Amino acid sequence: MSVDSVQRTLSLEDFRAEAEAFLEASVSAVRTDHGQFEFDDTEDRVTLFRGATAEEAQRARDWQRRVYDAGFGWITGPVDLGGAGLPARFEQAYLETERRYPVPSRSPLGVSLGMVFPTLLNFGTEQVKQRWLLPLRRADVVGCQLFSEPGAGSDLASVSTRAKRTESGDWLVTGEKVWTSGAHYSDVGLLLARSSEGSRHRNLTAFVVDMHAAGVEVRSLRQMTGGADFNEVFLDGVAIPDENRLGDIDDGWRVALATLMYERGAIGGATAGGSGLFRLDRIIAWLHELGCERDPAVRQAFARVHAGLTAAKAMRARAEAAVKAGTTPGPEMSLSKLALTSNLASLSDLVGVALGPRLLADTGERDAYSWSEFVLGVPGMRLGGGSDEIQRDIIAHRVLGLPKGPG
Known part of the structure; x- marks a missing residue:
C-alpha cells in the first residue's frame, strides 16, 4: 500500500x-x-x-x-x-x-516525531512546512529540541541565547544549549532564543536551525551509566533566515509551551502500555518464569502496575482525540507525564519485590541484575520534560484553577 x-x-x-x-x-x-x-x-x-x-x-x-x-x-x-x-x-x-x-x-526518533514535527506543523511558515515536514516524517531528517541552557532548565523563560536581527531581516544566534537529546545525529533543531529586551515571556522567538550550519558545535555528555544521549550545543553567530522563524517575533513562549505539551505527551505516551517496558503480557510471562506469580506481595505490586496503565490508557486516548480534532495540546498533557513517572515507580517496585537481592547482584540468572540500571534510572524521569513538581503546579493553576501559593 x-x-x-x-x-x-x-x-x-x-x-x-x-x-x-x-x-x-x-x-x-x-x-x-x-x-x-x-x-x-x-x-x-x-x-x-x-x-x-x-x-x-x-x-x-x-x-x-x-x-x-x-x-x-x-x-x-x-x-x-x-x-x-x-x-x-x-x-x-x-x-x-x-x-x-x-x-x-524508533525511540531515537522520539523527539523528532513527537515534538519537533508537530510544532513545525502548527507554527511553521509555508517554506518550513514544504522543506522539513515530509523529510522529518520519513526520517530523511531528524530533529532535536534546543531549549534548556546551563542557567535555564526548569525556568525556561530565562534563556540567554541571543537572536539578533540583521539589516537583511534574517537572524544571527549566539549561545549555549544543554541536555539536548539526540543532537549528535540530528539535522535540524527547534530553537528558543531571546530576541528583545521586552518583558518576561514576551521577549523570546522560536526558530528552526540547521544543525549542520556554520557555527553549530555539538559535544556529547557522557553519563555515569555509559550512555551519551545528551549533548551540549554551542551556537556561535549562526545565521538563520527569517522564513525559519516559528510564530511571531517575541511570541516564542507560546510556541515553547505547545512544544512542551507535545513533549509531555510524547514522554507520557509509553505509560498507556502495549509496548516496551509496559507490555503487560511480557511482564506476566516474566513473573511466571521467576515462579513468583502466586506471591501475595508480587500480585499486589502487579495490580498497581495494571491499574496505573489502565487509567493512563483511558486518559491518553482522550488527550489524543482532542489533539487529532485540531486542538493544540494544553496543560492537561502534564497528566500524561505524571502518569508515566508514577507507573515507572510502580514497575520499579514490582521488579524489586519479584527479584529481591538478585536485583543488586549479578548471579548469572537471566533478567535479574539487568534490571538494576532501570531501577536506578527511574528517579531521573521525574526531571525529564519538566519536573513532577512543575507538572503539579501546571495542573493546579491552569487546569483546576487553584490560586498560587504565597511568596
Whole structure:
C-alpha cells in the first residue's frame, strides 16, 4: 500500500490485513539487512537513559522510511502534505498490529516525531512546512529540541541565547544549549532564543536551525551509566533566515509551551502500555518464569502496575482525540507525564519485590541484575520534560484553577 494509492474508503479489516502483510515481509527483510540484529526486547539490559548510537539511530531511520513508503508512516496526516488522510482508528490499528512484531525501535526518533514535527506543523511558515515536514516524517531528517541552557532548565523563560536581527531581516544566534537529546545525529533543531529586551515571556522567538550550519558545535555528555544521549550545543553567530522563524517575533513562549505539551505527551505516551517496558503480557510471562506469580506481595505490586496503565490508557486516548480534532495540546498533557513517572515507580517496585537481592547482584540468572540500571534510572524521569513538581503546579493553576501559593 503506497501513500498515493490509499483510499479513504479502505475498510479497517483490509487495512489490518495489508499492515500484517507488510510487517510479515519487513521483519524478515530487516533481519536480512542487519544480520543478527538484537531487538530491544531480547537485550539483557533494561534502562531508561541508555542513549542511541549512530548505528541505532540509522536503524530507526531506515525502519521509519520503510514504514512511510509502505503508507503507514503518517496515517492521519493530510494528503497534500504527504499523509495518508485516514481516520485515527487506522493509526491505532497499525500500532496495535506492529506491536506484535519484533521491529527495530524508533525511540531515537522520539523527539523528532513527537515534538519537533508537530510544532513545525502548527507554527511553521509555508517554506518550513514544504522543506522539513515530509523529510522529518520519513526520517530523511531528524530533529532535536534546543531549549534548556546551563542557567535555564526548569525556568525556561530565562534563556540567554541571543537572536539578533540583521539589516537583511534574517537572524544571527549566539549561545549555549544543554541536555539536548539526540543532537549528535540530528539535522535540524527547534530553537528558543531571546530576541528583545521586552518583558518576561514576551521577549523570546522560536526558530528552526540547521544543525549542520556554520557555527553549530555539538559535544556529547557522557553519563555515569555509559550512555551519551545528551549533548551540549554551542551556537556561535549562526545565521538563520527569517522564513525559519516559528510564530511571531517575541511570541516564542507560546510556541515553547505547545512544544512542551507535545513533549509531555510524547514522554507520557509509553505509560498507556502495549509496548516496551509496559507490555503487560511480557511482564506476566516474566513473573511466571521467576515462579513468583502466586506471591501475595508480587500480585499486589502487579495490580498497581495494571491499574496505573489502565487509567493512563483511558486518559491518553482522550488527550489524543482532542489533539487529532485540531486542538493544540494544553496543560492537561502534564497528566500524561505524571502518569508515566508514577507507573515507572510502580514497575520499579514490582521488579524489586519479584527479584529481591538478585536485583543488586549479578548471579548469572537471566533478567535479574539487568534490571538494576532501570531501577536506578527511574528517579531521573521525574526531571525529564519538566519536573513532577512543575507538572503539579501546571495542573493546579491552569487546569483546576487553584490560586498560587504565597511568596
